[in-house]
Amino acid sequence: MRRVALLVSAGIAVFMLAACEKSQVAGPDKQGRYQGKNDTAPWDNEQFKGDRNAWEKALKERALSQNEYRRTN
Secondary structure, X not given: OHHHHHHHHHXXXXXXXXXXXXXXXXXXXXXXXXOOOOOOOOOOOXXXXXXXXXXXXXXXXXXXXXXXXXXXX
16 A cells, blocks of 8 residues: 555656646747857947958957056066
């Protein structure tokens, strides 16, 4: 009797855990497609106005200013 009660309670616990799992699919019509906004290039903004070379130059200058050895000499 005790073994049957243990099996029944284990079965109920497994059923309850399985029932809690939610599907992570967006929907049947949008399955597998990205739902967010489209990303733009980092240099496509008001500061750089689409100039990739200016953006890369700004990154290099920023990296140089973060070098502690160069800052102390």
